[in-house]
Amino acid sequence: MTSTSISDLGTILGVWAHPDDEAYLSGGLMALAADAGSRVVCVTATRGELGGDPGRRSAELHACLGLLGVSEHRWLGYADGGCARIPPSGAIARLCAIIEEVRPDTVVSFGPDGNTGHPDHRAVGRWVEAAVSWAAPGTRLLQSAVTDDWASRWAGVNTRFDVFEPGYPVRVAASALSLHLVLDGAPLERKVRALGTQASQTAGLIAAMGPAEYAGWVADEAFVERRPVLPGAWHPVCSRCWWDVTSARWQCAGSAMAGPVTRTGSGG
Numbered sequence: 348m349t350s351t352s353i354s355d356l357g358t359i360l361g362v363w364a365h366p367d368d369e370a371y372l373s374g375g376l377m378a379l380a381a382d383a384g385s386r387v388v389c390v391t392a393t394r395g396e397l398g399g400d401p402g403r404r405s406a407e408l409h410a411c412l413g414l415l416g417v418s419e420h421r422w423l424g425y426a427d428g429g430c431a432r433i434p435p436s437g438a439i440a441r442l443c444a445i446i447e448e449v450r451p452d453t454v455v456s457f458g459p460d461g462n463t464g465h466p467d468h469r470a471v472g473r474w475v476e477a478a479v480s481w482a483a484p485g486t487r488l489l490q491s492a493v494t495d496d497w498a499s500r501w502a503g504v505n506t507r508f509d510v511f512e513p514g515y516p517v518r519v520a521a522s523a524l525s526l527h528l529v530l531d532g533a534p535l536e537r538k539v540r541a542l543g544t545q546a547s548q549t550a551g552l553i554a555a556m557g558p559a560e561y562a563g564w565v566a567d568e569a570f571v572e573r574r575p576v577l578p579g580a581w582h583p584v585c586s587r588c589w590w591d592v593t594s595a596r597w598q599c600a601g602s603a604m605a606g607p608v609t610r611t612g613s614g615g
């Protein structure tokens with residue numbers, strides 16, 4: 348693991364699009380944090396009904412979270428495949444309310460690339476970034492990332508199983524990561540068992556790849572830290588910054604240099 352230790356992450360709020368996203372991308376992180384005594388809350392935007400019966404997928408998700416030691420879960424109840432088509436303001440407001448209630452120290456979600464490029468993932472990543480910026484600027488925001496090494500090592504598997512949308516993944520260098528878990532031993536076994544409970548999504552893959560290769564494929568959990576910055580002075584968003592919705596600009600009460608400034612980056 349790089350630079351950040353699990354207990355330093357404090358209360359963790361994960362926000363994902365479909366049942367199983369949370370387990371693939373952060374199952375090890377959630378389990379280690381729960382074991383360390385941290386509060387972990389998981390939010391899922393849709394019930395994944397395009398990938399199977401939504402009742403079954405809900406039950407599978409809860410079994411999976413139970414194995415990972417996560418007892419708090421919320422649904423947003425949006426339509427699978429439809430996240431990019433709904434007005435974002437309602438979803439962002441829902442997430443702001445959850446952030447204000449949970450008061451996470453760390454939020455984990457998709458980045459602008461949505462990891463796999465799935466439009467629902469990308470939409471959720473945009474909502475989360477906006478909600479964190481609005482409701483709790485300064486909260487650590489970790490976005491799931493695909494490393495160069497992993498993408499190269501598993502290129503054959505990823506192509507064979509059509510994992511990524513055309514043009515994806517967006518690869519990042521391992522040196523750019525803020526948090527990189529490479530699971531092995533009991534934590535990896537636990538993650539694989541947890542993923543196995545979401546059999547509607549994983550049974551075919553596990554059978555096709557074999558358990559050992561599947562375990563290697565899901566061992567990495569990589570995150571970059573999203574730090575919205577203000578151009579010019581490169582002032583990271585601090586606890587006294589706020590997103591002024593009227594002018595659509597960042598403002599900061601704590602710094603003489605920060606007049607009205609335009610936010611960089613692709614989020615919002």
Ligand SMILES: [Zn+2]
Nearest residue numbers: 364365368465
């Ligand atoms: Zn997904």
